[in-house]
Amino acid sequence: MAEEVKLMKGNEAIAHAAIRYGCDGYFGYPITPQSEVMETLMDEAPWETTGMVVLQAESEVAAINMVYGGAACGKAVMTSSSSPGVSLKQEGISYMAGAELPGLIVNIMRGGPGLGTIQPSQADYFQTTKGGGHGDYRLITLAPASVQEMADFVKLGFDLSFKYCNPAMILSDGIIGQMMEKVVLPDYQPRRSEEQIRKDCPWSTLGKPESRGRNVITSLELDSAEMEKNNIRFQKKYKEIEENEIRYEEINCENPEYLIVAFGSSARICQKVMEIAASEGVKVGLLRPITLWPYPYKAIHDLGVKVKGILCMELNAGQMIEDVRLAVECKVPVVHYGRLGGIVPDPSEVWEAMKAKLDIKTSHSDKTTAETGDSIDPDQLKEVISNLNKMVP
Amino acid sequence: MDIQEIIKPENLVYAKPKLLNDNPMHYCPGCSHGVVHKLAAEVIEEMGLEDKTIGVAPVGCAVFAYNYIDIDWVEAAHGRAPAVATAVKRLNPDKMVFTYQGDGDLAAIGTAETIHAANRGENIVIIFINNGIYGMTGGQMAPTTLVGMKTATCPHGRNVELNGYPLKISNLIAQLDGACYVTRQSVQNANAVKKTKKALRKAFENAMNRKGTSVVEVVSTCASGWKMTPDQANKWMEVHMFEKYPLGDLKDVTEGN
Numbered sequence: 140m141a142e143e144v145k146l147m148k149g150n151e152a153i154a155h156a157a158i159r160y161g162c163d164g165y166f167g168y169p170i171t172p173q174s175e176v177m178e179t180l181m182d183e184a185p186w187e188t189t190g191m192v193v194l195q196a197e198s199e200v201a202a203i204n205m206v207y208g209g210a211a212c213g214k215a216v217m218t219s220s221s222s223p224g225v226s227l228k229q230e231g232i233s234y235m236a237g238a239e240l241p242g243l244i245v246n247i248m249r250g251g252p253g254l255g256t257i258q259p260s261q262a263d264y265f266q267t268t269k270g271g272g273h274g275d276y277r278l279i280t281l282a283p284a285s286v287q288e289m290a291d292f293v294k295l296g297f298d299l300s301f302k303y304c305n306p307a308m309i310l311s312d313g314i315i316g317q318m319m320e321k322v323v324l325p326d327y328q329p330r331r332s333e334e335q336i337r338k339d340c341p342w343s344t345l346g347k348p349e350s351r352g353r354n355v356i357t358s359l360e361l362d363s364a365e366m367e368k369n370n371i372r373f374q375k376k377y378k379e380i381e382e383n384e385i386r387y388e389e390i391n392c393e394n395p396e397y398l399i400v401a402f403g404s405s406a407r408i409c410q411k412v413m414e415i416a417a418s419e420g421v422k423v424g425l426l427r428p429i430t431l432w433p434y435p436y437k438a439i440h441d442l443g444v445k446v447k448g449i450l451c452m453e454l455n456a457g458q459m460i461e462d463v464r465l466a467v468e469c470k471v472p473v474v475h476y477g478r479l480g481g482i483v484p485d486p487s488e489v490w491e492a493m494k495a496k497l498d499i500k501t502s503h504s505d506k507t508t509a510e511t512g513d514s515i516d517p518d519q520l521k522e523v524i525s526n527l528n529k530m531v532p
Numbered sequence: 533m534d535i536q537e538i539i540k541p542e543n544l545v546y547a548k549p550k551l552l553n554d555n556p557m558h559y560c561p562g563c564s565h566g567v568v569h570k571l572a573a574e575v576i577e578e579m580g581l582e583d584k585t586i587g588v589a590p591v592g593c594a595v596f597a598y599n600y601i602d603i604d605w606v607e608a609a610h611g612r613a614p615a616v617a618t619a620v621k622r623l624n625p626d627k628m629v630f631t632y633q634g635d636g637d638l639a640a641i642g643t644a645e646t647i648h649a650a651n652r653g654e655n656i657v658i659i660f661i662n663n664g665i666y667g668m669t670g671g672q673m674a675p676t677t678l679v680g681m682k683t684a685t686c687p688h689g690r691n692v693e694l695n696g697y698p699l700k701i702s703n704l705i706a707q708l709d710g711a712c713y714v715t716r717q718s719v720q721n722a723n724a725v726k727k728t729k730k731a732l733r734k735a736f737e738n739a740m741n742r743k744g745t746s747v748v749e750v751v752s753t754c755a756s757g758w759k760m761t762p763d764q765a766n767k768w769m770e771v772h773m774f775e776k777y778p779l780g781d782l783k784d785v786t787e788g789n
Contacts, residue, residue, distance in 0.1 A: 163623055164619060164622065164623050166619065192623055194618070194619075196615065197644055197645070197647075198644060200612070200615075200644075200645075201612070201615040201644065201645050201648065202615075204612035204615035204616050204645070205615050205616065205618055205619035206619070207606075207608070207609070207612075207616055207619075208615065208616030208617065208618065208620045209619040209620070209623050211606040211616070211620065212586075212619075212620055212623055212624060216619065231612075333624075344586050344604035344620070345604065345624065345627070346583045346584045346585060346586060346603075346624075347582065347603050347604045348583050349583070353602050353603055353604055353605065354605075355598045355604070355605045355607065356605070356606045356607060357589075357598065357605075357606075357607035358607070359607055
């Protein structure tokens with residue numbers, strides 16, 4: 140059977156992918172620009188087909204704690220929100236990490252701080268990858284750059300979170316969430332039976348049979364010696380994730396003169412930047428981290444130390460750039476370009492900034508071509524932004 | 533009758549429920565928690581729900597409830613037990629799910645979760661221990677602290693201008709269409725214990741019969757927090773707590789259904 144290609148928004152793709160994954164429950168609270176996730180789920184009514192529970196909670200706090208409760212039962216459960224709402228979820232994320240529970244959280248970022256704007260932003264990079272909630276924990280973070288990846292990362296996020304018993308986040312923004320693109324949705328897979336969950340997740344709280352002791356899901360341990368052991372176990376797990384689960388994409392990266400490091404929507408904009416650079420005779424490569432934690436330090440180092448300079452383009456005041464600088468150990472110049480508060484730069488604007496900041500000399504006579512992949516068309520970008528402007532927070 | 537004769541099974545009139553394990557309880561002498569734990573364990577056992585029941589523990593003195601009753605437990609963040617229980621029950625509709633919460637957990641930080649779970653008519657039981665004080669953190673003012681009552685954070689007595697009024701949250705919950713059974717009980721003497729057990733049994737049956745949310749408030753003592761002997765605390769409760777929090781059913785729409 141031929142693959143069924145559909146046209147939909149990134150937010151809608153997440154909802155459809157969740158149903159098809161065999162997700163057991165979604166708990167959400169409306170917030171722009173991600174409300175289509177819950178709206179699509181409510182419209183699809185999967186409780187009538189796969190048996191998936193979809194519930195609108197009274198707050199983001201309640202929603203993440205519902206995820207905590209569902210995850211405690213070994214169920215594949217998720218929530219989605221946007222920046223201010225994700226701030227509220229940090230309590231639950233920390234508790235999930237502390238209780239070693241799987242679960243998927245989607246953040247369709249908007250400009251902050253505070254209530255901020257509903258326009259796209261990548262300013263929650265620090266919050267997501269460096270902590271957010273309290274305690275020494277890590278959050279598996281996937282950064283989709285297309286509607287296809289929004290769909291694909293639902294399965295990847297769930298699979299990783301169950302493999303390591305750790306929460307996972309899809310960190311995206313209003314561009315990818317609202318943009319319509321072609322997508323091939325994954326095949327349907329059935330929800331796991333209670334019997335299967337008891338087998339796969341022997342820690343799950345589904346009722347205590349006589350054959351085992353009671354299961355308790357908790358992050359509490361008053362004995363510091365035991366709590367230290369727990370933390371050491373977490374750190375060992377994080378190390379294992381760092382060793383096994385780094386994902387990134389290299390585009391146009393065979394001996395580039397300069398490198399751009401960007402994730403998510405910024406990477407798509409930078410694919411266009413590479414085309415413009417090629418037309419001015421400069422070969423620019425793009426390294427796109429797909430996992431923001433664990434971070435591809437080594438890949439950026441290995442490629443980065445061979446170029447004349449690196450641009451870190453992100454829709455914030457300079458957050459991921461700290462990790463890029465760590466990766467190349469300051470052996471090459473690393474500069475930042477970004478717009479703030481929901482403003483999305485035009486590819487030509489990025490290129491002009493890159494040239495100025497890295498002192499790049501161009502020659503239009505040396506025009507080359509670049510294999511830059513499927514970039515965002517600036518006109519399409521303008522349309523997404525204009526649609527977002529019509530939305531209400 | 534010698535001791536050997538007395539402990540013969542046919543002579544026993546009282547037994548510890550099997551679900552209540554032998555872990556030494558951390559509760560203070562005279563605390564109501566131990567009695568309510570025992571009642572919950574008895575009801576689960578009598579209904580044959582040992583392998584079907586999931587308890588949701590709060591933050592507060594009962595945070596360690598999971599150490600004493602041998603069922604599966606989820607320990608919730610402070611105040612979030614009703615949200616946690618909502619998901620556990622919705623995702624496992626055939627299970628018995630209850631929360632066990634104190635007044636700070638349920639009526640202060642968890643007010644939104646409590647009200648909305650009850651308003652949705654989640655088929656869960658909420659066991660609510662109201663002793664008018666934060667026990668675990670060392671006796672601070674609770675939303676249910678009586679006017680004039682002294683605590684670590686109202687050392688001169690609760691003052692309504694500064695602290696507002698004691699919150700009768702069960703009366704509030706009783707107004708919600710999703711709540712099918714809201715009752716206020718106590719466990720300071722044998723008769724009260726018997727009534728509370730009956731209330732718990734009814735609440736658990738309501739949840740299994742999908743009738744909506746049941747709330748069993750147990751007006752309790754905190755001898756340590758109140759700085760009284762257990763006996764003094766019981767007497768003080770009967771005079772002062774019962775005046776503000778009178779015992780009895782606040783709502784029951786399950787009769788004859």
